[in-house]
Amino acid sequence: MAYLSSMFIDNELDLDEKVQFVDKIHLEQPFYQETRELLLQERLLRMPVDTRRLLPERLPLRERPRPWLKRLIQPVAYAAAGFAAAGLLLLMLVRPTPPAPAASRFVIYEPAAHQVELAGSFTDWRRMPLQPVGNSGYWELHLRLPAGEYRFAYILDGTRQVADPTLPGRERDDFGGENSILNVEGQV
Amino acid sequence: MKNGAEFYKANRERLYAYLLRMTGDLQLAADLVQESFVRYLDRYGDQKSNRALLYTIARNAALDIMRRHKADAGVEMDDHADPGTSPEQTVIDRQALTRMLMAVQQLAPMERELIALVVSADLSYREIARMLNISEANVKVKVHRARVRLREILASEAV
Numbered sequence: 001m002a003y004l005s006s007m008f009i010d011n012e013l014d015l016d017e018k019v020q021f022v023d024k025i026h027l028e029q030p031f032y033q034e035t036r037e038l039l040l041q042e043r044l045l046r047m048p049v050d051t052r053r054l055l056p057e058r059l060p061l062r063e064r065p066r067p068w069l070k071r072l073i074q075p076v077a078y079a080a081a082g083f084a085a086a087g088l089l090l091l092m093l094v095r096p097t098p099p100a101p102a103a104s105r106f107v108i109y110e111p112a113a114h115q116v117e118l119a120g121s122f123t124d125w126r127r128m129p130l131q132p133v134g135n136s137g138y139w140e141l142h143l144r145l146p147a148g149e150y151r152f153a154y155i156l157d158g159t160r161q162v163a164d165p166t167l168p169g170r171e172r173d174d175f176g177g178e179n180s181i182l183n184v185e186g187q188v
Numbered sequence: 189m190k191n192g193a194e195f196y197k198a199n200r201e202r203l204y205a206y207l208l209r210m211t212g213d214l215q216l217a218a219d220l221v222q223e224s225f226v227r228y229l230d231r232y233g234d235q236k237s238n239r240a241l242l243y244t245i246a247r248n249a250a251l252d253i254m255r256r257h258k259a260d261a262g263v264e265m266d267d268h269a270d271p272g273t274s275p276e277q278t279v280i281d282r283q284a285l286t287r288m289l290m291a292v293q294q295l296a297p298m299e300r301e302l303i304a305l306v307v308s309a310d311l312s313y314r315e316i317a318r319m320l321n322i323s324e325a326n327v328k329v330k331v332h333r334a335r336v337r338l339r340e341i342l343a344s345e346a347v
Contacts, residue, residue: 003332010306010331012313038335041342044288045307051204054218058193107230109223160256165248166231168241 005035009042101144102184106130106152108164111137113156120152120182127155151179192229195237200225203246205308210250210300212293220249240315247301247319291341299334306331 004021007013013021025032108130110116116139117127130139151171153161161177163170169181200221207217207224224246232241292300298320305316313331317324 002336003328006306006332006335007313007328009335010313012328034336037339041335041339042307044284045209045292045303045338046205047285047288048201049205049208049214049285051201051218054214055200055204055221058196109227162252163248165252166227166245168244168248170248 002031002034005031005038008035009038101146104143104145104182104184106141106143106154106164107133107138107166108154108162109138110154110156113139115157117155117158118152119155120179121150122152130154145184147184150182150184152182153177153179192225195229196225199239199242202308202310203242206243206304207246207250208289209292209304209308210247211254212289216253220246220253224249239309240311240319243305243309243311244319287342287345291338291345294341295334295337298330299337302327302331303334303338 001020001024004013004017004024007017008021025035106118108116116130116132118130118141119125119127122143122145128141128143130141132138133140151173153163153173155161163178164180164182167180167182169183170178171181173179203224204217204221207220208214211217211220224242227249228242228245232238292303295303301320302316305311305319309316311319313324313327317327320327322330
């Protein structure tokens, strides 16, 4: 139970473990010594860095709808959504329809790349080119995919395979590369 | 979360601390902070606050960069210490931080990730276990081993 000292540092001890920890500190001098040294080390490890010159006050986000525009659009959007929902409900009552393919946007930030392609289980692993978004460094591709689970990766400059950094799900392929796992839910 | 700007403000310092310990590079860590937030908000919008997801995105971005730039850039410290401290203290702090960051870079990849997460991310062992796809019991043991290993590295360099 040497790791009790790390659990103590990280505030992970429950009440029983706190009792064990205090007893151990009281009875075992080497444990006390190690815990003390790790605490001093932690002070250094957690030393803050002044980030005012490194991080901007605000995140330089790409253009988003402005509030006044949102206010203007919102009532119309709600009304349209209402009509659309009523229409859809009517359609569903008449006959059930299978989910339509969903629009998927693939985006990656690769300012240094000259060419970015995508290959996935939904393209039979054939490569499809992404288009640069102006000079922003972003590359994008819009596809409509039926609902399902897919594997894919980006290929940079024809040779380098990279997984999508925004998707947590990944798995190794048979060639030593890494693919992203994409779950697409159908649009009803 | 009310919006992306607030999410950014509330999490940027901690995410920076995490990425600094992952990469050991002041400027690269700052670039990765911005990149991670842009990716997060681009894909998940600004209506959902999920710190574990933000750290997963940051981790993947950092690992991708580190894989591509295997060459060690070293740890370069500019004058980024707290401006409230004296020049002498600033120098001491800078040296201590540099030494610590270099020691962290010598840990095995999994140990470095765990140390970076526990000291910076404010995530519980359970959340870290889920994020790294290992058991919580494993996190307990590995975090402690990483700390002990770090102490050994620092002690060997002090000789």
